[in-house]
Amino acid sequence: MLAFILRRLMQAVFVVVAMVVLVFFGTYVIGDPVWMMVPGDATIEQVGEVRRTFGFDQPVYVQFLHFLGDVVRGEFGRSYVHGTSAIALILARMPATMELAFAALILAVVIGLPLGLFAGLKPEHPAARAIMAGSILGFSLPTFWVGLMLIMLFSVMLGWLPATGRGPVVSIFGLETSMLSLDGWRHLLLPALNLALLKISLVIRLTRSGTREAALQDYVKFARAKGLSQSRIVGVHILKNILIPIVTVLGLEFGSLVAFSVVTESIFAWPGMGKLLLEAIQRLDRPLIVAYVMVVVLLFVTINLIVDILYSALDPRVRLSESEA
Amino acid sequence: MAGPVLAVDNLATHFFTRDGVVKSVDGVSFEVKPGEVLGLVGESGSGKSVTGFSILGLIDPPGRIVGGSIQLNGEELVGRSESEMRKVRGKSLAMIFQDPMMTLNPVLRIDTQMIEAVLAHDAVSEKAARARAAEALGMVGIPAPEERLFAYPHQFSGGMRQRVAIAIALLHRPSLIIADEPTTALDVTIQSQILAEVQRICAESGTALVWITHDLAVVAGLADRVAVMYAGRIVEQGGVDDVLDRPCHPYTQGLIGSVPGAHPAGARLHAIPGSTPSLKHLPQGCAFAPRCTRADAACAVAPPITMNQGRAYRCFHPAAQAGASA
Structure with missing residues (x-):
């Protein structure tokens, strides 16, 4: 290891x-x-x-x-525009972006996994067909347009949620987060949903195809022959098998959630790294751009490593072949 | 004398596919007495596995049991709800599958898969369940069962996995085990070990066994009685020695005739002419008639079951008279 x-x-x-x-x-x-x-x-x-x-x-x-x-020496110079350390600027904005990406990831799993399981277990059900049609929309609609539509619907027409900005920030254990207050969540929900839309569709499709495949396996029939309840069969036997590809893909996608939050952040005026990057590119602020890219690259590398380790925890066969190698 | 453990009467399981109804099982009747071993023999597609899955109520759409009755210890299973069936499955009625590489969940440890099977039917502590799992593993000849419980399926060989599956089937000391070709995927030495093991355990615990196979040699060594299936019907059944020594039905005769061992080396093997009919377009009368050398005009009508001294067969022109001493 x-x-x-x-x-x-x-x-x-x-x-x-x-x-x-x-x-x-x-x-x-x-x-x-x-x-x-x-x-x-x-x-x-x-x-x-x-x-x-x-x-x-x-x-x-x-x-x-x-x-x-x-x-x-670990320095990326001073930002030409702001005159302060580029890396410090990026790191100061990072918690906001991470919070947004994390919230989007949670939404993707919480919404995508149950819908995908349902669609996989009852593929002929009308609701399952509707879910699949919806996931195609989720894939194909452009993020910026969906973001605008969300603002139109929930902020302008219904007036339920604020259109832009981040809620009040509290610092716990050195981590800044706006997830601890209701107002924070009200600000977070729309951008997170916007960012998560593509991932929700992805999780639905991954879960569905995995479930359909696993449901036909002999070990599922054997589990039924043992007299296990349906919830145990789906929740343990099927879910643990399909989680392997889902964890892999989601892990890799978390990096892209962070990297591509640029669009969502600019639409919802979310004060994260992505918004900072756009400004830096417009002003050719080289130290800032480089610092951003470095942070994202390190993030990707770390995430990939964590995914590999998680993967071996989920799939015992990976562990064995690794120790033999 | 106690009644049969399993009484299947006129069972019919059909699959409603897009291009027609497939009558995989059509009018199958047999009984299994306590502690008895019944060999269910037939070619691929003769309906023997579907019969097994029908008994457990594990027929998935588009298939469905359309008629007949299945009684386990005198209780009707056909028409039960899924939750009522679940109380029977794994408890008084267990099943062993064909491919041991596929029946155990690859990502769950053996202890998880055994303990959940215990807890599915008995409200015992996890510790007690673990002890029972270890005991069952020891019973099927797995050394150091307490330690092996922590292993994953891929750390076992095929034969060992099948032993684990058998141990799971034995957890609740069922009155009947349905074994669907459990040794077909194993090599011959392992096969004979498993057979001996199962025979011993069933004899000790009084568990009845329905052994589904296409291997007549296995049936000869293991079964008390044998039922031969062809195109969704049982064409002949009786005591294993009677049927194998003096087959009544021409199909049984053909099946025994095609076993290579019975011929001098180098001689041409016998084969039954033609091939199994499509279950979607079965002939009106006897399904075997088109391939049968004895068929005549009478065979255009489906032959009824003829009972004769403990033998039963569906044929107008039996090859040997049942009960005639050899």
């Missing part, structure tokens, strides 16, 4: 290095950030001054080496 984790961490280092190179040259190509920093009526001398201050006058490989040196 330890060798496995070490091997995974080595792979992660390569991914991080590749990302650093890509993002640095990517943002270098996009444009010259100096023009975003100086006032419109600045003189050539003033522009040159700014350029020297930030080191933009040096050749690109020298800039890259400087940048690399910073990264190795």
Whole structure:
């Protein structure tokens, strides 16, 4: 197990290095950030001054080496726009994004799993067909449009939930969360639902196909022959088998929930990392962009590792083959 | 004398598929006495497995029991609700399946799968249930049962898994076990070990056994009586020696004739001409008539069951006279 984790961490280092190179040259190509920093009526001398201050006058490989040196020391520089540490800016916004992604993940499981189980156990039932049709909509409707429609319906027409922003934040055990108050939940529900929509559909389809497959297996028939109740057969025998692919996919999808919360955050004015990233890209704030990408890459790598470990906890066969290897 | 453990009377199980009704079991009747071993023999698709699943009430749509009666210890099973059936399954009526690699849930430990089976019918503590599980494992010849309880199915060989499945079937000391080709997927040495084990346990506990198989050699060694199925019907039944030595029905005769061992080496094997009919389009009369060398005009009508000195067969032209001494 330890060798496995070490091997995974080595792979992660390569991914991080590749990302650093890509993002640095990517943002270098996009444009010259100096023009975003100086006032419109600045003189050539003033522009040159700014350029020297930030080191933009040096050749690109020298800039890259400087940048690399910073990264190795765990620094991504100061944001050009905010003037403070880029990584600190990102980390300050991270709890909001994580909270949103986490809430979306919970919604995906809480809504998707029961619907998928039902659709898998009674595939001919009209409600099951309706669920499947709904999941196709969930897949194909664009997130930003659904977000707008949610605001239209629940905030504008019905007036039940606030359209934008985050509720009051409380800090417990060093974690900032708005999930502890009713008002916090009222603010969280719409963006979380919007972000979760695609994942709900995914969980429904995964659960349904897994259930239909498992229900035909001999071990389910044998469980029935033992005289077990239907709830025990579905809740233990079938569910534990179909959870394996669902946990894998959801784990991987959690990373994408964080990364793609950009759209949802901008629609609902959710003060998370995604919104910060959009602003940074518009202003060519390279340290901020790089810091964001690094955080997301590390997040993905960590999540993948956790998924692998969870997977072996769920499927005993994985554990055995790992110890034999 | 006690009544039969199992009395199946005129059982009919049909599958209502898109292209027609498949009469997998059509008018099957047999009885099993306490402690008796009945061999249910037939080719693939003759309806022997469906008969087994019908008795447990495990026929899934589009299939359904359309008629007849199944009595277990004098109590009617046909028409019971799912929850009433559940009280019988695994308690007084157990089943062992064909493929031991598939019958145990791969992601649950053996103890989970055995303890839940105990708790499904008896309100005992988990500790007591575990003790019973270990005892059952020991009974089927699994060494160090307390430790093996913590293993997962994939840590057992096929033969060992089948022993676990048998142990699960034995947990509640059922009066009847239905075994659906439980040794077919095992290699021959394991097969004979399992057979000996099952025979011993059933004899000790007085459990009756319906052993579904296509292997006549297994039936000869294990069963007290044998019922031969063809196209959803029992065409012949009787004591195992009687039927195997002096088959009445031409199909039974053909089946015994096609066992390779009975011929001198190098000689051509006998085979029954033709193939099994589609259960969707059964001939009007005797289903075996198109393949039968003795068939004539009389066979256009379905032959009734002829009872003769403990033998029963459905044929107008029996090959041997039952009871005639050899």
